[in-house]
Amino acid sequence: MAIATVNPATGETLKTFDALNAGEIEDRLVRADQAFQEHRTTTFARRAGLLHTAADLLEADLDGIARTMTTEMGKPLAQARAEAAKCVKAMRWYADHAEELLADEQPDPADVSDSGAIRAVVRYRPIGTVLAVMPWNFPLWQVVRFAAPALMAGNTGLLKHASNVPQTALYLEELFRRAGYPEGCFQTLLVGAAAIEEILRDPRIAAATLTGSEPAGRSVAAIAGDEVKKTVLELGGSDPYLVLPxxxxxxxxxxxVTARVQNNGQSCIAAKRFIVHQDVHDAFCERFTARMAALTVGDPMDEHTDIGPLASEQGRSDLEELVDDAVHQGARALCGGRRPPEHRAGWFxxxxxxxxxxxxxxxxxxxxFGPVATLYRVADLDEAIALANDTPFGLGSNAWTRDAGEQARLARDMQAGGVFFNGMTASHPGLPFGGAKRSGYGRELSGHGIREFCNITTLWYGPEE
Known part of the structure; x- marks a missing residue:
């Protein structure tokens, strides 16, 4: 895939970029390793100051970077601004909390006295340069939620971003440079997918994190496993949205509606399968379908647009294939189910x-991966849970019920990384985020996320004789 900005609202190629050659990649690996040797010894106060500066700069750039994201991948402009603002929030959250999250832990000496220690300490130390392979759908947020904790832990980062968001990727490198980070602390690699294996196998890469498709996750995990390197994977999702009486x-x-069509429906944690109890199915269906049909599809730069284009022509074709297959086998479209005839240009x-x-x-x-919802009718809670779990994925889930007993049952039995009651699945800096089953492993965000790429070190002190 070419490294290029292609406006998905028009199909026009706006700017192309050359991929880095082997020598340029080597130069960046050298710089990342050298930067790590410096950055790992800095104080939390120094790191927090740098990250706060980056947050301030991003906040000042909010409208400009939002327009870049919308131009490159098509999300409505208001949602792009919200994404950038969320990144500012996450940067400040980690700047303010990283030191306490990574504070030394000291077991009670009585609990470890039989080891011969008079004192023991558990310390979280940085591991090195982390390779981040990131997707286009949240081109700023996906990167920041890795970069903010990684940099605060004392690591350095190399970003291999999706090939259709190169300007957003380059902006991120420049943002951290302007904030005052040492040269090489955070760098963007404009390379194709074929270059990932050699980079990941390089001994100067300590670990990798990937958000993307299941095949991409399998590939990175296999390479990293062969090299015995840590990975965190956040892959696909087919999140259920349960509605009970x-x-x-x-x-x-x-x-x-928001849970399904946020980001033009291109979100791993978007609700996709709507599982509704028969007692309220028809009433919910009427309300939901009417709201979906009333959404405005159009120019993502227009403040009144609800849904912009899909990010790529291939993405729309893939979505069409799924819908057409279902309709040919007897499914019925209550609304939509086609390309909007008034938008012949672009991938709507x-x-x-x-x-x-x-x-x-x-x-x-x-x-x-698009603004398509599937609606199911179930007879009871048992059938709802069984259907919700009948998927190879397990990222997020939603359940609408005010019954405490049902909530307890769902909290116990839903096979997902998160269960959101009476609200929409979302990510937050203070809460762990990740999936189960084929949705990946490891966690991002919160204290769990910042510790993923740390060397959890035991310091053992014997008696001085």
């Missing part, structure tokens, strides 16, 4: 609600 139906339907797709889904349909098992 005690739910506030108006609120559940309103939030359901109408907000769609499908019902009558059966297990033989591809859409029942595969992730839909």
């Amino acid at each position: 005690s739910a506030d139906l108006d609120k559940a339907a309103r939030v359901a 797709y109408e907000p769609t609600v499908l019902t009558g889904i059966t297990p033989s349909m591809r859409i029942h098992r595969e992730e839909t």
Whole structure:
């Protein structure tokens, strides 16, 4: 895939970039390793000052970088601004909390006295340069939620971003440089996917983190495993959205629309499968479908647009194949199900609600990356849970119920990295984020995320005789 900015609202190629050659990659690896030797010894106060400066600079750049993201991958401009603002929040959160999250732990001497120690300390130390392989759908947030904790832990970072968001990737490198980070502390690698293996195998790379597709995750995990290097993977999702009889139906339907079409429906944690109890199915369906059909599809730079184009022509084709397969096998589109005829240029797709889904349909098992919702009717809580878990993925999940017993049951039995009750799945700097099953492993964000790329070191002190 060419490294280029292609406006998905028009299909026009705006700017192309040459991939780095072997010598240029080597230069960046050298700089990253040298920067680590300096950065790892800095104080938390110094690191926090740098990250706060980066946050201030990003906040000042909010509108400009939002327009860059919208131009490169098509999300509505208001959502791009919100993404950038969320990055500012996360930077400040880690700048303010990293020192306490990585503070030394001292076991009670009585608990380890039989080891012969008079004192023991557990210390979190940086591990080196981390390679980040990141996707286009949240081109700023996906990177910052790795970079902020990694840099605060004393690591350095190399970013291999998606090839269709090169200007956003270069902006990030420049942002950290302007903030005063040592040269090489955070660098962008404009390279294709074929270059990842050699970079990851380089001994100067200590670990890798990837957000993306399941095949990409398998590939990176296999290479890293062969090299015995730590990885964190956040892969696909087919998140369920359960609506049970005690739910506030108006609120559940309103939030359901946002949960499905945020980021033009291109989010791993977007709600995709709407599983509704038969007692409230028809009422929810009516509300949900009406709201989906009323959404405005159009120019993502227009402040009144709800849904912009999909990020790539291939992405739209993949989505169409899933919808067409389902319809040909008997599913019914309650709204949408086609390219909007008024938008012939660009990669637009109408907000769609499908019902009558059966297990033989591809859409029942595969992730839909676009504004397409599948609607299911279930008889009871047992059937709802079974259907929710009937997926190879396990990233997030939503459940709308005010019944405490149902909430307890769902908290115990849902196979996902998160269960959100009466609200939409979202990520927050203070809460761990990650999945189960084929949605990946490891955690980002919170204290769990910053410790993923630390050498958890035991310091043992014997008696001085």
